[in-house]
Amino acid sequence: MNFKIVTIPGDGIGPEIVREAQKVLERVAKVYGHKFCFERVLMGGCSIDAYGEPLTDETIEICKSADAVLMGSIGGKVGQSSWYELPPEKRPEAGLLKLRKSLGLFCNLRPAHLYPELKKACPLRESIADQGFDVMMVRELTGGLYFGTRKTEVVDGVEVATDTLVYHDYEIRRIAEKAFEIASKRQCHVTSVDKANVLDSSRLWRKIVIEVGKAHPDIALDHALVDSTAMQLVRNPGQFDVVVTENMFGDILSDEMAEIAGSLGMLPSASLREDSFGLYEPSGGSAPDIAGLNVANPLATILSAAMLLRYSFNLSKEADAVEAAVAETLTAGLRTADIMEDGVSGLTRLSTSEMGDQVAARIR
Ligand code: IPM
């Protein structure tokens, strides 16, 4: 099969980790007889430097022409990088939000799974880590606080900043549908997370999710408040299967999930719309501290490439092969710095590019 993949390496460690994911995809194409053609574009800080804005219309058009987009990470250090002296709508993050909105990517999947080999990297008590977990976070991505109107003004001599949290019924319905669909292929259990004891938007959220749930009697549905969920995730993450929640809650809970899964460097993500098109990126940030040092963990990006094969290209055998290759490298004791355990025998520390080589070599 022939597919076009647009890559957005971005800033910081982005170019290094995308290079390794591309290496693995090229290996998949070779082993399985596909043709993937790659086109690289700029977004984020590098686009500000080149064109004066984080995301150009031309870049959006190129992304639209692709079958899927593979992204690294964007942004720099707030307070150090000159990108953050620009007005908010000109900063790197604004490019990412505009891209999600322009491409209609309302459904963000962030799977957090504890590899048995990484149990030691899990900060939870051993008795909890031993039980393992496999949670799929379904985060609404184009609504809520991120896209409501905002302003900062002076009212009667007082500075006032306002952000608005808006949800339309159809936005909740379509993400809930996705969550139930995904749960039907997993453990058939959806936990909808909200703050319905305080927020109107959450009360609407809960009402619509209950409605959608009625059409899926085979899926167990429960509701939890976001503060309690934050606690339950560290207490007993194994109780969750699919967690569906609004944009900001999902942003916060998914970082928490990445941490308990061992490292942000392990957590992939897919941002989808109704059709097969999607954007795939690691959940972690651009890590400017370690950029260019060839030490970043490329596995989250490689696992994002596996999601790309599965969700956008419908190549599940190939996706399984990438995930199996990642698991095998971990079993072989190969580790980047973030998941390295000192004093444990049988582990070898690898650079970013060596890790990419090792995964690519295990694609069969
Ligand atoms: C993420 C990131 C982004 C978000 C930032 C960079 C705008 O934290 O993908 O989780 O908040 O969505």
Ligand code: MN
């Ligand atoms: Mn985030």
